Every structure is written in C-alpha cells, then in structure tokens.
Amino acid sequence: MKVLVTGAAGFIGFHLARHLLARGDSVVGLDNLNPYYDPSLKEARLAILRSCPGFQFIHADLADRVAMASAFDAIRPRRVIHLGAQAGVRYSIQAPEAYVDSNLVGFGNILEGCRRHGVEHLVFASSSSVYGANAAMPFSPHHGADHPLSLYAATKRANEVMAHAYAHLFRLPTTGLRFFTVYGPWGRPDMAMFLFTDAILHGRPIDVFNGGNMLRDFTYIDDIIEGMTRAADHVPAPDATWDAARPDPASSPAPYRIYNIGGHRPVAVMDVIRQIEVAVGSKAVLRLLPMQPGDVPATHADVSDLERDVGFRPRISIEEGIPSFVRWYRGHYRV
Numbered sequence: 001m002k003v004l005v006t007g008a009a010g011f012i013g014f015h016l017a018r019h020l021l022a023r024g025d026s027v028v029g030l031d032n033l034n035p036y037y038d039p040s041l042k043e044a045r046l047a048i049l050r051s052c053p054g055f056q057f058i059h060a061d062l063a064d065r066v067a068m069a070s071a072f073d074a075i076r077p078r079r080v081i082h083l084g085a086q087a088g089v090r091y092s093i094q095a096p097e098a099y100v101d102s103n104l105v106g107f108g109n110i111l112e113g114c115r116r117h118g119v120e121h122l123v124f125a126s127s128s129s130v131y132g133a134n135a136a137m138p139f140s141p142h143h144g145a146d147h148p149l150s151l152y153a154a155t156k157r158a159n160e161v162m163a164h165a166y167a168h169l170f171r172l173p174t175t176g177l178r179f180f181t182v183y184g185p186w187g188r189p190d191m192a193m194f195l196f197t198d199a200i201l202h203g204r205p206i207d208v209f210n211g212g213n214m215l216r217d218f219t220y221i222d223d224i225i226e227g228m229t230r231a232a233d234h235v236p237a238p239d240a241t242w243d244a245a246r247p248d249p250a251s252s253p254a255p256y257r258i259y260n261i262g263g264h265r266p267v268a269v270m271d272v273i274r275q276i277e278v279a280v281g282s283k284a285v286l287r288l289l290p291m292q293p294g295d296v297p298a299t300h301a302d303v304s305d306l307e308r309d310v311g312f313r314p315r316i317s318i319e320e321g322i323p324s325f326v327r328w329y330r331g332h333y334r335v
Contacts, residue, residue, distance in 0.1 A: 002026045003232075004077035006062065006110065007084030008049065009033055009042040011188045012125070012179075012224060016081060019225050021052045028075045031084060032061040036091070036098075037189045044332075045186055062106025072113035081232055082110050082124040085155075088190055089129060089294045092152035103155035111166045121173045121235045123228065126160055128180045128217070128262065128299045129153035138266075138300035141178065141250035141258045150294030160258060167256035173235045174255065177228060180262030180301045184221030184321060185328035192216070192269065193325055196276050196284065201335050205285040212270045212288055215298035219263040220316035220324075227261045227303075230310035250305060262301025263314045275318050279326040 003020055007013040008029025017027045029049060033042050049055050058075075060067040062084050086092075086102040107124070114122045131139045133147035148154040160176050167174045183193040199206045208214075239251040250258045273284050291297070306312040329335065 001078040002028065002075065004028050004030065004075055004080045006030045006080070006082045007125075008057070009046045010083060011186055012182060012221070012228075013083040014045040014049065014186055015184075015221050015225050016083070016228055017049055017055065018052065019229060021049075021054050024054075026054045028056045028058060028077065030058045030060055030071060033059065034086075036087065041186070041189065062109060063101040065109055068106075068109040068113055072117050076117055077119060079121045079232060080110065080114055080119050080123070081228070082107070082122065085125065087152075087188070089150045089152045090292060091190075092150050092155075093293060096151050099151050099155050103152075104158060107159045107162060111162060111172070114172055115166060115170045119172065121175070121232060122163070123175045123177065123232045124159060124163060126176045126178045126258070127153065127156040128178050128260070128301065129296070130157040130160070130178060131299075132296070137298065138264070138302040139260060140302040141260055141305060142248055144249060149296065152294070164252060164254060164256050167252065167254035171255060173237075174257075175231050175234075175236055176258045177231060177261045178258065178301075179224065180217040180219050180260065180299055182219050182221055182224050184325055187221070187325060192272070193218075193276075193322070194329070196273055197280065197326055197329050200276060200280050200282050200284045201329075203285075205287040206273065207289055208269065208273070208286050209289050209295060210291040210297055212286070213297065214269040215266040215300065216269060216272075217262040217264065217266045217299045217301045218272065218318055218321070219261070219301075219314060220321035223263065223314040223316055224261060227306060227310070227312040227314075230312055231259060231261070231306065234310045257309075259306040259309075260301040260303050261306060261312070262299075262303055264301055264303045265314070265317070266298060266300040267318055272318060272322070275322045276326065279323045
C-alpha cells in the first residue's frame with residue numbers, strides 16, 4: 001500500500017520507512033530537514049532511503065498549509081504515519097514558537113489532509129512526557145495526562161485531543177503512540193544514549209541530572225518499529241463498551257485509541273552509563289547536576305493494551321541494545 005511517513009529523515013521515521021519498504025509497501029517520506037541537530041545525519045539516513053525501490057521523498061514543512069495540501073493531493077496515501085515534529089523537552093523552553101508551528105499547526109495540516117483524502121488510518125507519535133506531574137507507576141493510557149511539565153509535552157497532549165476530535169467528527173481512524181526513550185543505531189544526537197557515548201569516547205564529562213537518580217524506560221528501535229507496524233495494521237473501531245459516565249482516556253466511541261509503546265523495563269540512568277562504559281571500554285567522568293526544568297525523575301510504560309490488541313512484546317534489553325548502538329556509532333563516526 002502507499003504510506004506517507006512524515007519525519008522520514010528522522011531517527012524513528014528512517015527505520016520505519018526502511019521496514020515498510022522491505023515488506024513491500026510504497027513509502028512517501030516527507031521532512032523539512034531542519035537544523036535542530038546536525039542535518040548531515042538526516043541527509044545520511046535519507047541517502048539510504050533514496051536507494052530503496054519504492055521510496056519517494058518530498059521536502060516540505062508541516063506548517064506550510066499550501067505545501068501540505070499539495071503533497072496530500074499528489075500522494076493520496078492509504079495510510080499516514082506521522083512522526084514529524086519539533087522534538088526535545090528542554091529546547092521547547094528556549095524556542096516555543098518552533099513547537100507551535102510544527103506540532104500544532106503542522107499536526108492540524110496532517111489531520112486536514114487525512115480528512116480530505118479519506119485516509120484509512122492515521123498513526124501519530126505522542127510521548128511519555130504527556131504524563132507530566134502524574135507519579136503513578138507504571139504510566140497507563142487509562143490514567144489522566146492533563147498536567148504536562150513542558151511545552152513539548154503540552155503540544156503532544158494537544159495532538160491527542162485534536163486527533164480525537166477528527167476521529168469523532170469525521171470518523172477518521174486514529175491511533176496515538178506514546179513513545180518511551182527510544183534508542184538505537186542512527187539515534188538522535190540530543191538523546192542520552194548518543195550524548196553519553198559521544199562524551200565517553202571523546203574524554204568529556206557526562207552531565208547527569210537529578211544527581212543520577214533517574215529511571216527511564218529505554219526502548220530499542222527494533223521493538224518500536226515492530227510495535228508501530230503492528231499498530232498501523234490494526235485499524236481502530238469505535239469501542240462499544242465505552243461509558244460516558246466513566247470515560248476511559250485510552251479508548252472512545254470514535255475510532256480512536258491511545259497506547260504506550262515502550263520497553264516496560266525501567267532502567268536506572270547510572271546503569272545505562274555503566275553498560276556504555278563496558279561497550280566502549282572506557283570509564284565515564286560524571287558531572288552531577290540538579291533536575292532540569294520540564295524533566296521528570298522516572299518513566300515506566302504499561303504496554304499491556306498494545307500487547308492485548310496487537311501482540312506487542314518488547315524483547316531487546318539494554319545489555320543487547322547498547323552494544324549495538326555503540327558499534328553503529330563507532331562505525332558511522334569512525335571513532
């Protein structure tokens with residue numbers, strides 16, 4: 001089938017596009033190649049995708065209404081997997097306008113394109129950050145998520161409620177996936193796994209926030225891609241058991257679902273650093289710092305709904321995933 005993947009030059013979008021192409025789908029990738037991090041990494045990913053039969057690329061900005069309408073008119077996709085967004089919790093404090101443009105205006109353009117062209121299924125990236133001040137562990141999509149601690153988190157939560165409105169009004173089948181700390185080969189340079197590995201290999205100290213007292217549900221990219229593909233193939237239907245008197249945030253009388261997608265195994269950040277030290281063969285120099293604005297001390301994904309509905313089961317531990325990432329890093333950057 002023809003699938004539009006936004007953010008195709010990004011970390012997750014690149015892996016997903018390759019996976020869909022390998023199984024025989026036709027993929028149109030869309031990206032604006034913005035310089036939030038080194039564009040050469042995005043270009044390198046994109047070069048691999050361009051070499052794959054069945055791949056087409058459109059260079060466009062999500063917030064450009066005319067360009068997005070033209071893209072949908074030209075592509076007429078059967079499914080849309082929307083991964084394009086302005087990423088980063090801390091950067092949203094410095095550059096809020098980038099998040100309004102990409103994550104709110106841009107997502108509105110995606111919804112309109114899907115509505116106008118009768119898209120069979122829209123799958124979009126949300127984030128574990130939407131849980132915000134919620135301290136009940138593990139995080140469940142059946143919990144409330146209305147106290148975000150950053151503008152990034154607020155825009156991702158806004159995407160969820162915008163998508164629900166379109167699912168209700170226009171019966172657009174929509175699935176939101178809340179990602180939990182994704183890592184692996186071709187990963188983002190602003191994420192912990194990349195930052196820690198880069199610092200250790202180059203003899204620089206690592207900034208470790210909250211004095212190292214952090215837990216994260218690290219999720220290897222292969223697990224994420226398997227779960228996303230299964231979710232995309234599972235088109236949601238209205239939930240006939242949904243009760244308006246006791247509304248469930250994860251479900252709806254509209255064709256709409258929200259799932260967590262994560263490793264379901266929270267890991268201490270200090271343990272991650274130790275595993276990287278082993279894989280690299282060098283010790284880290286730690287610089288312990290206080291908690292950063294907008295951050296949370298722990299994340300832990302309850303993925304039981306995704307397991308029940310599509311059979312998702314994360315398999316890859318950090319003991320397997322970290323050496324894989326380090327091998328990629330050394331090979332790509334010749335370190």
